[in-house]
Amino acid sequence: xxxIKLPHASGNSMSIAAPATNPASDLELKLPAxxxxxxxxxxxxxxxxxxxxxxxxxxxxxxxxYAKLDTAFTSTTLNGVDTGLSATINVGNxxxxxxxxxxxxxxxxxxxxxxxxxxxxxxxxxRPGASGSRGRFHWGTEYNGDAGSNFHYHASRDxxxxxxxxxxxxxxxxxxxxxxxxxxxxxxxxxxxxxVNNSDRYYDPIGISTLTVMxxxx
Numbered sequence: 595x596x597x598i599k600l601p602h603a604s605g606n607s608m609s610i611a612a613p614a615t616n617p618a619s620d621l622e623l624k625l626p627a628x629x630x631x632x633x634x635x636x637x638x639x640x641x642x643x644x645x646x647x648x649x650x651x652x653x654x655x656x657x658x659x660y661a662k663l664d665t666a667f668t669s670t671t672l673n674g675v676d677t678g679l680s681a682t683i684n685v686g687n688x689x690x691x692x693x694x695x696x697x698x699x700x701x702x703x704x705x706x707x708x709x710x711x712x713x714x715x716x717x718x719x720x721r722p723g724a725s726g727s728r729g730r731f732h733w734g735t736e737y738n739g740d741a742g743s744n745f746h747y748h749a750s751r752d753x754x755x756x757x758x759x760x761x762x763x764x765x766x767x768x769x770x771x772x773x774x775x776x777x778x779x780x781x782x783x784x785x786x787x788x789x790v791n792n793s794d795r796y797y798d799p800i801g802i803s804t805l806t807v808m809x810x811x812x
Contacts, residue, residue: 651811656690658809659683664802667786669772674716677709677786679770681805688762689812694719695755696732696770699801701748703783703790707772708734711754714767720756731773749789749799768807 597611623643630636630647639646661681669675683692696711708731711719722730732754760766772784783790791798 649811654811656686656809656811657683659807661805662802663770663786663804666788666792666800668783668788670783674712674771674773677770677772677803679786679803679805680767681807682714682765682767683807683809685760685763685766685809687812688760691757691759691810691812692766692768693755693757693808693810694768695753695806696768696804697751697753698770698803699749699751699787700803701750701785701789702734703785707784708732709752709770709772709784711756712769712771713760714765714769716769716771719758719768729773749785749787749801751801766807768805770803770805 595612595614597609599607599609601607621643623645626636626646628647633649634647635650636645637648637650638644659681661679663677663679665678667677667679669677677698679696679698685692694711698709700709708729710721710731710733713719718730718732724730733752785792786803787801789798
């Protein structure tokens, strides 16, 4: 088995040896034209056998942005209104992915109230596929008798999480929004961080809603 032996001035040496088993054909590794920078690794480029220096960060969480809303939000105009819960992350690589986790304490004072996560252009993030004339949101409530029997009349917590690829660098904003326009029932009331009664009683709790956005290296 052949090798290249590089002797040190003090007597010992370092060797680069051929593979332990005979390869199927002659192989060649091309070294990069630079020496790279501190912390980089030597890896295959997009052309196998041509080496390059790069970051060893694939799959690592690069940054985490956390936001919370700890005050009550109420709205009766639910045509894509911001709830006030949002987070902005500065994406460093267009191929990186974002892991988004939203946890909201909410209640509805009527029927057909929906909530969803949007980007800075108010597009629904990871929007469900189209199905007839159905609304496409992340969670919500539909008609369930009068307000007193509506299962969202009392505050409850819903959590939604997804993975998305922004496709560009720079600031990317995630917003929690409320909507019911697709069902023609404008004027219904939705609440965040409180129930419908909102009385100063132990069993009418208040709470917080949170949004976490993580950038994961491609």
